Amino acid sequence: MSRGFDPILFDLDGTVVDTVVLIRESHRHAVRAVLGQELSDERLVANVGKPLLEQMQAFSPERADELYRVYREWNHAHTAELIASYDGITELLTRLTAAGRQLGLVTSKSRDAVELAFASLPVGNYFDIVVSADDSERHKPDPEPLRVALDGLGRTANGGCYVGDSPFDIQAGQRAGMATIAVTWGFFGRTDLEAVRPDIVCDTATELGQVLLGVP
Ligand SMILES: [Mg+2]
Numbered sequence: 001m002s003r004g005f006d007p008i009l010f011d012l013d014g015t016v017v018d019t020v021v022l023i024r025e026s027h028r029h030a031v032r033a034v035l036g037q038e039l040s041d042e043r044l045v046a047n048v049g050k051p052l053l054e055q056m057q058a059f060s061p062e063r064a065d066e067l068y069r070v071y072r073e074w075n076h077a078h079t080a081e082l083i084a085s086y087d088g089i090t091e092l093l094t095r096l097t098a099a100g101r102q103l104g105l106v107t108s109k110s111r112d113a114v115e116l117a118f119a120s121l122p123v124g125n126y127f128d129i130v131v132s133a134d135d136s137e138r139h140k141p142d143p144e145p146l147r148v149a150l151d152g153l154g155r156t157a158n159g160g161c162y163v164g165d166s167p168f169d170i171q172a173g174q175r176a177g178m179a180t181i182a183v184t185w186g187f188f189g190r191t192d193l194e195a196v197r198p199d200i201v202c203d204t205a206t207e208l209g210q211v212l213l214g215v216p
Contacts, residue, residue, distance in 0.1 A: 004214030005179060007155045008096060009146060010127075011164035012107035012114065013048065014186025016089055017121050022082035023048055023187075026075035030067045031059055048187045049166030051108045051139045076116055083120045086185060088205030092212075093126040099213055104129040104149040106162070106172075108139050129153055141168040143176035150176070163208065167196040183208060 118124035162173030165186025
C-alpha cells in the first residue's frame with residue numbers, strides 16, 4: 001500500500017487559496033489603467049504562476065514597471081475582499097499535519113503579498129517553510145525555489161511531491177525530481193495541465209487527500 005508523499009510542497013494561488021477572481025481582476029485593472037486595453041480572461045491569466053513582473057512584461061515590455069506598480073496597489077487594496085478559501089483545503093492541511101507530513105509552500109508571489117494573503121486566510125501556520133519570489137534567484141518553471149524549500153526542510157526530493165494548479169508548477173516539480181500533482185480548481189484546466197504530463201491530476205480536495213496520504 002502506498003503511504004502517499006512526504007515532504008509535500010504546495011503552490012499558493014489557485015491551489016491553497018482561491019485568488020482566481022482577485023488576480024484576474026487585478027490584471028484587468030492594471031491593463032486597463034496603464035495600457036487602455038480590454039483583454040479576454042484567458043489572456044489576462046495566461047502567465048499566472050510566474051513572477052508578477054514577468055507577467056507584466058508579457059503585456060508590455062516598455063511599461064512593465066508601471067503595470068507592476070498599479071497591479072500591486074489594486075491587488076493589495078482588494079485582497080481581503082476578494083480572496084476566498086477552497087472547500088476542504090484547511091481540513092486537508094490539518095489531516096496532513098496530524099499524519100506527521102512535512103509541508104512547505106512554494107509561490108511566485110512576493111513575501112509581502114504572501115503575508116497579506118495569510119492575514120486574510122489563516123493557513124500560513126500549516127507550513128514548515130514558505131518560499132516566496134524573494135527567496136530565490138530563479139523562479140518557476142525553474143526548480144530552484146523547490147530546492148530552496150527542500151534544503152530549508154532538510155529533505156531531498158525523494159518521496160516528495162509538488163502540488164500546483166499551473167503547468168509551470170508541474171515543470172518545476174519535474175525538474176526538481178519530485179512527483180507532481182496537478183489540481184484542476186485553479187487557473188488552468190485539465191487539458192493545459194495534462195499537456196505537461198503531471199504524475200497525478202486531482203479534481204477535489206478529497207481526492208488530493210487520498211493521494212497525499214496514500215489511502216487506497
Ligand atoms: Mg498557482
